Structure formats: C-alpha cells, structure tokens
Amino acid sequence: AQSVTQPDIHITVSEGASLELRCNYSYGATPYLFWYVQSPGQGLQLLLKYFSGDTLVQGIKGFEAEFKRSQSSFNLRKPSVHWSDAAEYFCAVGVRGNKLVFGAGTILRVKS
C-alpha cells in the first residue's frame, strides 16, 4: 500500500540557516509528489509538486525539492530560512482517483 514517511517530527533551525525536510514514499508506480505547508491556524497550502521530468522542482516562497527514485525520497530544501517559515510541513503522494496520501508532518521551529 502507498505510504509517506516523514522521519522528523520536529526540526529547529536558526534564522538564515539552510533547511532540509525529509520525505520517503512507498508507491508502486511513478509517483506524483507534493509538499504542503500549514501555517498556524490556517489550512494547507501547496508549496510545490513533482509529476515528471526535471527531478529538481521549484516552488513558492523559495522552496525546492528533489526527487530521487533510487532512494524513494522527495526532500524539501530552502537555502536560508526566515522566521515566517515556521509552520508544519506535509509531504504527500498522489494516488488513483485524485486522492492524496499524506505523511505525519514535520513541525519547523525557527529560532532567532
């Protein structure tokens, strides 16, 4: 069965430092992969998506993610974190019928 694993429940980084959030997926076919962000008190917002082609995808707010088929990973990165990036981040895989299977989420804390 398809699943998504986000190994880190919490991550704390200093403002201005680089960020990498890990995501591993299990899916039989070529995956459609997504990162969503949930700011405090708000719904989820799509950060970026991978369907096919270039394995490095760019998203909004300066985020990027790299698809690595050999590692079944889709890690999210940002070169310099801002205090406003503090949020919960969800990795997801698209499955049959327009549905998403989400990971458990990673809570990002930014310290000044």
Added chain:
Amino acid sequence: DVKVTQSSRYLVKRTGEKVFLECVQDMDHENMFWYRQDPGLGLRLIYFSYDVKMKEKGDIPEGYSVSREKKERFSLILESASTNQTSMYLCASSLSDRGYEQYFGPGTRLTVT
C-alpha cells in the same frame, strides 16, 4: 484566489449529538474532500466527492457521512458524535483535471465531550 470556507473554527458537542460541518468553495471546483488531522497521523481522507451527489469513501469513513447537493457545498455529518471523533477537520477542493492540487479551508476543531 480560491477560497474554501468552513462554517465554524471551533465546535464543542456532546456525545451522541448529530453534528454537521459545512464547507463552501467559490471556484467551481468539481472535487471536494473531507480530511481529519490528528497529531502524529497527518491528514487522513474521510470522504471525497467528484461531482454533485457523488461520493466515495476515503480511508476512515466509519462514523461519518457526507452530502453534496450543490457543487459549491460539501457537508460532513457525524451521525452520533463520539469522543474519539474529537479532532481537526479540514475541507479541500480541486479541479477535476488537477485533482492533486487541493485548496484547503482553515479547519474546524471539533471537541466531543
């Protein structure tokens, strides 16, 4: 901008009550979804609708039902609320040809006592 609104941000109900959670989207999206969000479990799909009066069970439909009488509105119904249904409920919508690009409402935090 797509807007998805949910009728309540916070709701407190008693065990056994019938509970209605309402969701409205204003961008003519065909697909609508109800998720439940719990710490450490991420989002889990309860029900999905791809057209008016059409619905499909998600991963955790037990104890829930849905109604979609109009394209813009998707209701989640807890027939007899129980304490284990205390959770955050998120509604989302998407276009039929971009189904994975979902737009979410702010959520309803339901407490069942």
